Amino acid sequence: MPQTTTRPTPAEAAPELDTPGRGGLRLHALRRSFGAVRAVDDVTLDVPAGRFVSFLGPSGCGKTTLLRLIAGLDRPNGGSVVLDDVNITDRPAPERDVGMVFQSLALFPHLDVRRNIGYGLRIRSTPRHEVTQRVEELLELVQLPGLGDRKVTKLSGGQRQRVAIARALARHPALFLLDEPMSALDANLRESLQVELRLLQQRLGITTIMVTHDQREAMTMSDVIVVLNEGRVEQVGPPLEVYRRPRTTFVARFMGTTNLLRGTAIDHHVVSIAGVPFDLGAERYRIPPGADVTLSVRPGDAELQVTAAADVTEPNSLHGTVTFVRDLGGTTECFVDCGLDEPVVVLGAARHIEGVHRGDPVRVRFAAETCTVVTD
Amino acid sequence: MVDVAPAPPEDLTDPVTEPLGPVPDPHADESSRPRMPWSARLLLAVPVAVLTVFFLGPFALMLRTSFYRRVQGGFYEPAFVLESWTRLTSEFYVDRTIFSILACAFVAAITVAVAFPFTWYLTRMRPRFQVPLLVLLLSALALSEVIVAFAWDLILGRSTGITNVLVWIGLMSEPRSYTPGFVALAIGLAYIAFPYCVLAFYPTLSRIDDELVEAATTLGAKRGAVFRTVVVPLGRTTLVAGFLLVFVFTLGSYIIAQVLGRPEHWTLSVFISDQAVFNSNIPFAAAIAIFLTVVSLVVVAITSRLARQEVAS
Numbered sequence: 001m002p003q004t005t006t007r008p009t010p011a012e013a014a015p016e017l018d019t020p021g022r023g024g025l026r027l028h029a030l031r032r033s034f035g036a037v038r039a040v041d042d043v044t045l046d047v048p049a050g051r052f053v054s055f056l057g058p059s060g061c062g063k064t065t066l067l068r069l070i071a072g073l074d075r076p077n078g079g080s081v082v083l084d085d086v087n088i089t090d091r092p093a094p095e096r097d098v099g100m101v102f103q104s105l106a107l108f109p110h111l112d113v114r115r116n117i118g119y120g121l122r123i124r125s126t127p128r129h130e131v132t133q134r135v136e137e138l139l140e141l142v143q144l145p146g147l148g149d150r151k152v153t154k155l156s157g158g159q160r161q162r163v164a165i166a167r168a169l170a171r172h173p174a175l176f177l178l179d180e181p182m183s184a185l186d187a188n189l190r191e192s193l194q195v196e197l198r199l200l201q202q203r204l205g206i207t208t209i210m211v212t213h214d215q216r217e218a219m220t221m222s223d224v225i226v227v228l229n230e231g232r233v234e235q236v237g238p239p240l241e242v243y244r245r246p247r248t249t250f251v252a253r254f255m256g257t258t259n260l261l262r263g264t265a266i267d268h269h270v271v272s273i274a275g276v277p278f279d280l281g282a283e284r285y286r287i288p289p290g291a292d293v294t295l296s297v298r299p300g301d302a303e304l305q306v307t308a309a310a311d312v313t314e315p316n317s318l319h320g321t322v323t324f325v326r327d328l329g330g331t332t333e334c335f336v337d338c339g340l341d342e343p344v345v346v347l348g349a350a351r352h353i354e355g356v357h358r359g360d361p362v363r364v365r366f367a368a369e370t371c372t373v374v375t376d
Numbered sequence: 377m378v379d380v381a382p383a384p385p386e387d388l389t390d391p392v393t394e395p396l397g398p399v400p401d402p403h404a405d406e407s408s409r410p411r412m413p414w415s416a417r418l419l420l421a422v423p424v425a426v427l428t429v430f431f432l433g434p435f436a437l438m439l440r441t442s443f444y445r446r447v448q449g450g451f452y453e454p455a456f457v458l459e460s461w462t463r464l465t466s467e468f469y470v471d472r473t474i475f476s477i478l479a480c481a482f483v484a485a486i487t488v489a490v491a492f493p494f495t496w497y498l499t500r501m502r503p504r505f506q507v508p509l510l511v512l513l514l515s516a517l518a519l520s521e522v523i524v525a526f527a528w529d530l531i532l533g534r535s536t537g538i539t540n541v542l543v544w545i546g547l548m549s550e551p552r553s554y555t556p557g558f559v560a561l562a563i564g565l566a567y568i569a570f571p572y573c574v575l576a577f578y579p580t581l582s583r584i585d586d587e588l589v590e591a592a593t594t595l596g597a598k599r600g601a602v603f604r605t606v607v608v609p610l611g612r613t614t615l616v617a618g619f620l621l622v623f624v625f626t627l628g629s630y631i632i633a634q635v636l637g638r639p640e641h642w643t644l645s646v647f648i649s650d651q652a653v654f655n656s657n658i659p660f661a662a663a664i665a666i667f668l669t670v671v672s673l674v675v676v677a678i679t680s681r682l683a684r685q686e687v688a689s
Binding site (some may be wrong): 072073092093094095096099103104106108109110119120123167168170 | 585587590592593594595596597598601605606609610
């Protein structure tokens, strides 16, 4: 028997779209301080139903605190948490419609797999046959059939992970929260579980928020990445947009390596870097002339040209000397000293950069559409 | 009269080797070594010697004394008589034994029931509150049993007691005395056992991961349910250990029972001191003491067996 009309019975809830349209989350001006430290500082965010959102940032950026505020494990000093148009800011955690996977996984060591997964159902006095049925279904869902009677202490890391996921999903929560769920796994297993978890999320259509400090993990799994720094939201967007169009130097640096070129605007869309004019495209930028500007260009977007003529100045290009070459197999990375504060890094397919050696004079070209203006 | 007592060596070895089993071995963690070096054996000899001289020796003496003949109005003389032991089988002492076991089990149950949740919330407090509370608790250990007994006698008495406050507030019509009586006895014993019980629970409960509690919380468990479904099962072993600790502890305490209990509430321990000190019947006191030791060992064995079975199932 379904307790409410919105909650589908286990039978109906089978594979496709577990919770369609549920789990829209809105955070408004959320604040949480610990003493003088502002762990979460005025965060306003919209998470549309059914999306996979990653909170990405270095340790201490407030991403876990933010997740705990959403789960109800911590109370904000101000602001509100609204889930499916209901303000749940003051609602205690047991009454929130969320399932959470913890960093330590937090499986109950005194219960077997079946009882771990069914815990949330039993605590709500779900009829026994319903619990049994749902647990079997979840074991199937996370690909652990037949392991129901195993002790959780007798499972491998990946299996424990799956039990934790199944346990969090047991009650058909509106919101699925993951706190660095893969941090305890080794690299190979992590990669495959990332893909698997993403596929599971898409199949169920459940609104999911994952906390991670791993840029690669966030890019693999998310519809939307929220980059956090010192308790504030730095940038929100789809993974590629955040990667290609970082808004701040922090985002540019945190989302992989980048080249930061500092200069001054000489026109609305032209920036002078070390005396060389960089045209950014008139349709993309309108910068007040005279302003200090920082450009971010991904190493993979910079082009390396071997040249002997160092005296010819071309727009969007810097001359320099190769200081270091690193062959990574499929790709090659070159460090070029162009007379800036930091060496320019160029990353390209090995066959494009072949034949470049340390000490060679080169020209690095930065195509207009790959240059992004970032603020500090 | 010179009666040479036939020393029964068989009787000596049997009950005596029993408590030798769980000798605290300070080098237990080094047992993985194939052969113990001489220096380690020498070190190990020290606790073994101490235990032999100060525990097994007196125990053997006591066992022997329990078979001596009591001299009325005097002391005792070496003999081999079963007088003291047969007296233990009288209805009165069987009654006292059952009462002692039940009373101490009851006190142990109450103490554990209070101390376990208390310790749980203590371990979840911030250090700022936790440390002063622990210090306060430990300082209660410094109070002697005599002081505790008479303090509770005052608190629960008619003229000086807490009921006067209740009358003053209006909750009671006239002050009354709870001491001596079973209530006072239970309170006194529970009070003195409480800090030990908390100390027994503390290590296990403080190690329970906060994330387990939070996981249960996000799965819909409120405080009480978390305690019932996570904390109690994880602390079950230490719970039993705490129960046994209080049980044995209260079974051996005689001042509190004597001061706060009526004669019908006296435990076997009171009778030991009564027989030894006031009646000068050392053989009988020795017999009760040995009997009490065996009884508590049996209860401990049964309880831990039951607890283990429950964990297994």
